[in-house]
Amino acid sequence: MAFGFCACCAPTRRGFLGFTAAGLAAGGLGGCVAVGRSMAPGDDELNKMGLQAWSQIKKKEKISGSAKGRARVNGVARKVVDASGLGRSYNWEFALFDDKQINAFALPGGKIGVYQGLLNLATSDAELAAVLGHEVTHVQRRHAAQRIGAQRAGQLGVQLAQIGLAAGGVQQSDQIAGLIGAGVSYGVILPFSRDQEYEADEGGLVTMSRAAYNPNAAVTLWQKMAAANAKSAKPMEFASTHPSDANRIRRLQSQIPSVLPLYESARRA
Template sequence: MNLLSTFFATLCACLLIGALTGCQTVSETGRSQLSLVGDTEVSSMAVQQFEQMKTEMPVSSDAEKNAQLQRVGKKIVDSARKNGADLLPADQWEFVLFESDQVNAFAMPGGKVGFYTGIFPLFDSDDDMAVVMGHEIAHVSADHGQEKVSHQMANQMAGAALAIGLGVGGVDHDLSQVVMASYGAGSTYGFILPYSRTMESEADHIGLIYSASAGYDPRVAVPFWQKMAAKGDGSTPEFLSTHPAESTRIKNLEKMMPEVLPLYYKATGQ
């Protein structure tokens, strides 16, 4: 058993992750983010996945809901571009309403947006939908899709480096298994999940800037997420989740109001 070799192998794995971070910056927040893959690669994969979804899931023909989705989606994309986001023009985006009880929505690189009919009962107005739309479009403008893929790649590369280091160091099989299991848990809870929560909070922040600048009242964000919180069971501890706890999210949204309300007043002439 060579504990010194184990130490250096672990150190190398950690340094690899550290060396790969900070490759580009999210313009709206100034946060450094990992970027190991190009936008074209991720967009191409996203477009293929979205086309597959449309063949596998029923698409809603509800005229009223679809009109709302198109209306709010295009306004948020226009707002994002006016705020400096490097996005496709609104007329090149695709907004699709899927028939599903899921209380959810998503946006993909390449201008692909999907909403599920299950979330519509929570929309009392376009302002409510704008909270969700802004959040999802923000994920795209902040390159969160590329960042998640990059995190997975970095984690795999670091794990491979650690495994090689253990082998070169002559560490016995049982100890190697323990070290690799510890690395897997540590990278998940100490790296992957915290960054996922960071991206979700960042999308809330950027999304409110977009929706407020588009003339949608950002103050509805707090009661909207309270309704969303009531839909969940709240049983997963925050440190085990990909998303911030609803209480954390709501507190953060409340703190954002002094920043985004002036944008709303300016957009609406108040």
């Protein structure tokens, strides 16, 4: 993996994270990596954070009453997590939330949330698999741990965390950040960096192909996301990340030939 989380040191839309934190304190890129890693939570701690965030989110959000929608999420998510190789690693749980936001997330510890708005946008199961493959890759590569490590290295306070969460459009920002004092971390749903997003896109393509979903659906999904984003005044969490839609789509298109054989062989299996 390249210097994934060190995109935090780049001047991005949320650039204050980088400059106030690891970048200056540690005196450059190398230091940022070292400090961030040493402060990143281990698997047990990370999974515990994920489970705590999950129970909070489930208390707040309404589970969809659509049995058909829930079955669709469960069916596709199961195939995707099995194809990721993490199927037996966690007690996976999938939820469809009754909310029109175009959003989805996967938490450390094996919990996946999909919002009805996203399900409406991802009209084919392959498009849904593209989203879920992307999210599962964030878990697989421990992206949240990297972000938390970087944050801890910068000793960001609750106030800054709230600003960061709000900038990412995370709906539960106040709630999650407010829980820090109670020992619950907000970090698991922090916005990811641009490089982490590209990694998740690439890993997602591999995973969806192994699950026998046509990887071309990742392109149509992101085209729809771009169109929805253009219409929306408020950036969506899932889509509000740093890669521009055009760059993201171009990259996905260039990677599809290399994963098509995985798709073809999974389809024949």
